[in-house]
Amino acid sequence: MSTAAATHDEHHDHGPAKGLMRWITTTNHKDIGSLYLLFALLMFFIGGAMAMVIRAELFQPGMQLVQPEFFNSMTTVHALVMIFGAVMPAFTGLANWLIPMMIGAPDMALPRLNNFSFWILPFAFTMLLLTFFMDGGAPAGGWTLYPPLVLQLGEAFPFMIFAIHLMGISSIMGSINVIVTILNMRAPGMTLMKMPLFVWTWLITAYLLIATMPVLAGAVTMLLTDKFAGTSFFSAAGGGDPVMFQHIFWFFGHPEVYILILPAFGVVSAIVPTFARKPLFGYSSMVYATASIAFLSFIVWAHHMFTVGMPVVGELFFMYATMMIAVPTGVKVFNWVSTMWKGSMTFETPMLFAIGFIFMFTIGGFSGLMLAIAPADFQYHDTYFVVAHFHYVLVTGAIYSIMAATYYWLPKWTGNMYNETLGKWHFWISTISVNVLFFPQHFLGLAGMPRRIPDYSVQFADWNMVSSIGGFVFGASQLLFAFIVFKTIRGGEKASSQVWEGAKGLEWTLSSPPPYHSFTQAPEVK
Amino acid sequence: MADSRHKANLISLARISVVVVAMFGFGYLLVPLYNVFCEITGLNGKTGRVDEQAVAARYHVDKDRFVTVQFVVNANQGMPWDVRPAQREVKVHPGEIYATTFTARNPTARDMVGQAVPSVAPNVASRYFNKTECFCFTQQTLAAGEQKAMPLHFVVDPKLPKNVRTLTLAYTFFDVSEGAKAVN
Ligand code: HEM
Ligand SMILES: [Cu+2]
Numbered sequence: 001m002s003t004a005a006a007t008h009d010e011h012h013d014h015g016p017a018k019g020l021m022r023w024i025t026t027t028n029h030k031d032i033g034s035l036y037l038l039f040a041l042l043m044f045f046i047g048g049a050m051a052m053v054i055r056a057e058l059f060q061p062g063m064q065l066v067q068p069e070f071f072n073s074m075t076t077v078h079a080l081v082m083i084f085g086a087v088m089p090a091f092t093g094l095a096n097w098l099i100p101m102m103i104g105a106p107d108m109a110l111p112r113l114n115n116f117s118f119w120i121l122p123f124a125f126t127m128l129l130l131t132f133f134m135d136g137g138a139p140a141g142g143w144t145l146y147p148p149l150v151l152q153l154g155e156a157f158p159f160m161i162f163a164i165h166l167m168g169i170s171s172i173m174g175s176i177n178v179i180v181t182i183l184n185m186r187a188p189g190m191t192l193m194k195m196p197l198f199v200w201t202w203l204i205t206a207y208l209l210i211a212t213m214p215v216l217a218g219a220v221t222m223l224l225t226d227k228f229a230g231t232s233f234f235s236a237a238g239g240g241d242p243v244m245f246q247h248i249f250w251f252f253g254h255p256e257v258y259i260l261i262l263p264a265f266g267v268v269s270a271i272v273p274t275f276a277r278k279p280l281f282g283y284s285s286m287v288y289a290t291a292s293i294a295f296l297s298f299i300v301w302a303h304h305m306f307t308v309g310m311p312v313v314g315e316l317f318f319m320y321a322t323m324m325i326a327v328p329t330g331v332k333v334f335n336w337v338s339t340m341w342k343g344s345m346t347f348e349t350p351m352l353f354a355i356g357f358i359f360m361f362t363i364g365g366f367s368g369l370m371l372a373i374a375p376a377d378f379q380y381h382d383t384y385f386v387v388a389h390f391h392y393v394l395v396t397g398a399i400y401s402i403m404a405a406t407y408y409w410l411p412k413w414t415g416n417m418y419n420e421t422l423g424k425w426h427f428w429i430s431t432i433s434v435n436v437l438f439f440p441q442h443f444l445g446l447a448g449m450p451r452r453i454p455d456y457s458v459q460f461a462d463w464n465m466v467s468s469i470g471g472f473v474f475g476a477s478q479l480l481f482a483f484i485v486f487k488t489i490r491g492g493e494k495a496s497s498q499v500w501e502g503a504k505g506l507e508w509t510l511s512s513p514p515p516y517h518s519f520t521q522a523p524e525v526k
Numbered sequence: 527m528a529d530s531r532h533k534a535n536l537i538s539l540a541r542i543s544v545v546v547v548a549m550f551g552f553g554y555l556l557v558p559l560y561n562v563f564c565e566i567t568g569l570n571g572k573t574g575r576v577d578e579q580a581v582a583a584r585y586h587v588d589k590d591r592f593v594t595v596q597f598v599v600n601a602n603q604g605m606p607w608d609v610r611p612a613q614r615e616v617k618v619h620p621g622e623i624y625a626t627t628f629t630a631r632n633p634t635a636r637d638m639v640g641q642a643v644p645s646v647a648p649n650v651a652s653r654y655f656n657k658t659e660c661f662c663f664t665q666q667t668l669a670a671g672e673q674k675a676m677p678l679h680f681v682v683d684p685k686l687p688k689n690v691r692t693l694t695l696a697y698t699f700f701d702v703s704e705g706a707k708a709v710n
Contacts, residue, residue: 109535172546180538184531214546218553233557237602237641237700244560248553311649 016516024119027111028516029096030413035118036093037406041482043085043125044399048475050078055437055471058464061456071454072140077128079143083260084167085125087394090402091263092117092174095202097413099178101507101514102196104187104523109180117173124166131156142452144249145220147234147242151227161224168213175206175213182206187506189525193284196505200287201266204294208255208262211298216252219245243308250301258297260394262290264361264401265332268354270505271408272336275351276343277502282335289328296325306377315374322372326365333362348500349423353404356431357397364392367442382452385445391438396431403430406485411499415513416492422484429477436470565653578623578658581681587621588684594618595682598696599628599642605701606634607668612675620684623658627675630699632668640666642697651693654683665702 016022016031026032053074057065066074096114100107108114131138136154139145153160182195182203195203222233223245232238234245265286273280280286302310302318310318336358345351367389371377380386403426411417440463445451449460456464495512506523507514576584595618597611608631618624632638642662646652657663661676668674682693 110539113539176539176542176546179542180535183538184534210542210545211549214550215553215556218550222554222557235700236643236698237702239643241560241564244557247560248556251556 025115027107027115029100029108029111029114029518030514030516032108032114032118033093033096033098034413036089036096039118039121040086040090040093040402041485043081043089044478045482046129047078047081047086048478050074050081051471052475054078055468057454058456059468060465061458061461063455066454068454069137069140072142072452073132073138075452076139076142077132080128080139080164081125082394083143083256084164084171085121087260087398087402088167088171089121091202091205091260091398092171094198094263094267094402094405094409095174095178098409098507099181099199099202100185100518101510102199102505103182103185103190104506104519104525105181105185106517106520108177109185110177113173114177117170117177120166120170120173124163124170127159127166128163131159134159144253145223145245146249147223147226147245150223157227158224161220164220165217168217171209172213175209178202178206179210187519187522187525193287194525196266197269197280197283197286197290198263198266201262201269201290204290205259205262208259208294208297212252212255212259215248216256219248219252222248243305246305246308247301250304251298253304254301255294255297257390257393258293260398261361262294264357264398265290267401267405267408268336268357271350271354271404272339272358273504274408274500274502275348275354276340276345278339278343279504280335281338281341282331285331286335289331292328293325296321296328300325303372303374303377306374307381319372319374323369326369329365333358333365348407349418349420349427350404350408352424352427353400353407356427357400357404360392360396360400360431360435364389364394364397367392380445382450383445384441384449384451387451388438388441388445391441395438396434403481408500409507410485410488411495412507412510412512412514414489414492415495415511416488416490417495418484418488418492422480426477426480426484429480430474433470433473433477437467437474438470440464440467440470575660575663576656576658576681578679581621581623581656581658585621585681585684587619589619591620591684592617593620593682593686593690594692595624595680596692596694597626597628598694599699600697601699602701605640605699607632607638607640607699607701609697609699618682620682620686623679623681625659625677625679627677628661628697629673629675630666630668631673632670635670637667637669637703638701639703640668640699641702642666642699645696645698647694647696648690651686651690654686654690655693655695656681656683662697 016026016028023031023035026035053066054071057063057071057074096108099105129138134155136156138156139150139153139160141150141153151157182199186195222231225231226233226235226240232240234240234242236242269280269286300318300322302314303322306315306318347355367385371380371386371389407418407423444460444463444467447460449456449464497511498508499512500508506519506525509523510518594615596615597613599609599611601607601609610629612627612629616624616626630640644657644660644662646655657678657680659677659679661678666674666676680695
């Protein structure tokens with residue numbers, strides 16, 4: 001077994017090629033992981049800039065800065081960029097960097113596919129962002145692409161559809177690579193139930209992606225043929241049904257929100273034990289909880305459509321099924337809290353972000369439960385309450401876990417320690433401002449302020465101003481994050497291979513930074 | 527050793543690719559599944575179509591029972607036609623064929639093609655509402671300024687649940703002039 005070296009790429013064994021071509025032709029999991037993460041960071045700032053425009057316009061009632069059509073493009077493209085450009089590539093970047101090191105493999109299983117799946121992304125997003133310069137403007141009908149509204153988009157329409165196709169192809173290829181790597185490349189002795197939870201959650205996420213991304217691709221292809229080829233999948237005049245699009249979209253869309261959160265569960269399950277200096281409480285229940293969440297996520301989609309006119313039986317089914325998801329999710333939160341119970345805890349930046357995640361993700365889970373109550377959802381649907389809900393689960397959930405992961409593994413990746421004082425400042429400014437930003441949106445929603453609007457009645461003015469101020473501070477504090485990351489890449493106090501006193505797992509047995517090919521000799525797993 | 531692993535990776539790649547293609551197909555399969563589901567449950571208010579000759583053989587007229595059928599017709603947003611039913615409502619015996627008309631007028635200065643899409647409320651009743659002749663079976667062409675009376679022949683299935691006393695048939699007219707041109 002010891003000869004299972006990385007013989008696929010003999011001439012690369014002595015380290016990376018030089019110059020720009022290294023990054024374009026690379027098949028190395030660390031290079032590609034870095035590319036993904038940097039791309040995600042760039043998209044995070046592009047999507048963030050759009051969010052700043054949204055909050056600036058909503059700072060006061062009345063039309064202040066932008067045209068309403070442009071405002072609608074801002075909300076739509078902000079969502080597409082953040083979901084497909086920031087969160088998903090960031091998780092794929094983490095998967096690339098970490099999975100081979102965690103399971104004791106030299107690299108990902110399909111390196112060329114890996115290169116390809118990353119390099120599709122810049123093209124997809126260039127195409128999406130160029131639609132701002134087209135006749136009729138950028139997509140403005142909402143990221144959920146509901147017909148018939150979405151069909152009114154001008155020249156940008158086919159470009160938006162092709163961009164979504166490319167993003168889908170990229171994430172499908174990325175998932176195939178993750179699955180094959182995990183199934184075939186584990187070091188001897190690394191049984192499935194010994195894998196770190198980050199690997200487990202990614203394995204399940206990859207299956208979700210394989211199962212749902214093609215369905216999204218089908219749905220947007222139907223939109224395309226409805227517009228250009230005379231089909232009428234969603235056109236009532238031709239015998240189709242626009243509500244059917246919502247069913248197909250959310251058959252993808254709900255599993256998608258779990259695609260955005262399961263890897264986060266894996267990250268938090270790695271960080272909490274390290275800084276509590278105790279093994280993770282209830283490892284196998286974590287695995288089963290993740291699997292049940294993934295299964296349940298396929299049978300709850302119509303909770304996004306309670307108001308379309310479903311029969312009562314349907315409303316009840318989707319209401320109870322949705323609430324059932326709270327059970328395995330609760331198991332997870334319980335396990336993280338139990339891991340911390342009586343641990344010797346310290347609060348370095350990754351741990352702060354992980355604890356922030358547990359707290360605030362749970363707030364998002366609770367508002368989700370309120371939305372799951374079908375009769376109550378008639379009041380909440382399409383209001384700022386929904387906006388508050390998904391930002392608690394996505395910003396203080398998914399994004400917080402990505403930041404926690406960055407602080408946690410950055411010393412391993414670069415060999416340099418980040419600046420702990422700056423990291424703590426980043427955490428506290430972000431956490432205070434993000435709550436100033438999103439918590440008042442619950443009140444706005446309950447008071448009836450609709451989402452996706454550039455103007456509002458005056459009774460909503462105060463909380464919108466508060467929310468915007470929180471938004472500007474949160475946006476600015478992310479510049480600090482970028483500063484810390486680039487400063488650490490360029491230098492800093494040298495990190496040991498262990499980095500964190502309490503850290504367990506194969507990646508910590510490699511040097512910091514690790515060798516270009518991770519485990520050329522398969523490690524021994526006890 | 528590395529070679530055999532490489533082979534195993536490619537086999538896994540092929541297997542998963544099959545799943546990807548299958549799921550793409552599944553997305554399209556959802557379309558007929560959705561329609562069948564709506565038909566079975568009557569969701570969406572989709573109505574049925576029967577043959578005039580078959581009605582006498584299939585249905586026994588229930589002279590003891592009256593059902594009120596209301597008619598509503600709307601032109602979709604952006605569709606300029608003026609459309610209305612000749613009667614607002616009729617009382618019918620289940621099992622018997624009735625005839626009524628709707629009128630449509632094209633107030634514009636161009637020839638247009640329209641398509642009516644029906645829907646029945648309450649949902650549970652839609653399965654029991656059948657048409658033998660309807661202007662919604664085909665596209666309707668109206669020349670500039672033309673007005674036309676359009677027929678509807680329908681029959682209510684005597685198996686209609688006893689608690690349904692009133693049902694509403696609603697039509698929406700869509701402008702399909704452009705699609706019609708494309709087909710020509
Ligand atoms: C206990 C867990 C959860 C429950 C019960 C829940 C429930 C719901 C419900 C019922 C809605 C629809 C509200 C409406 O439109 O009226 C919704 C919307 C949404 N949820 Fe959740 N949710 C949960 C967790 C999550 C997680 C983990 C994520 C993502 C990481 C998420 C992301 C979203 C998003 C993005 C929307 C809005 C989609 C849109 O209309 O644009 N949710 N949630
Ligand atoms: Cu959902």
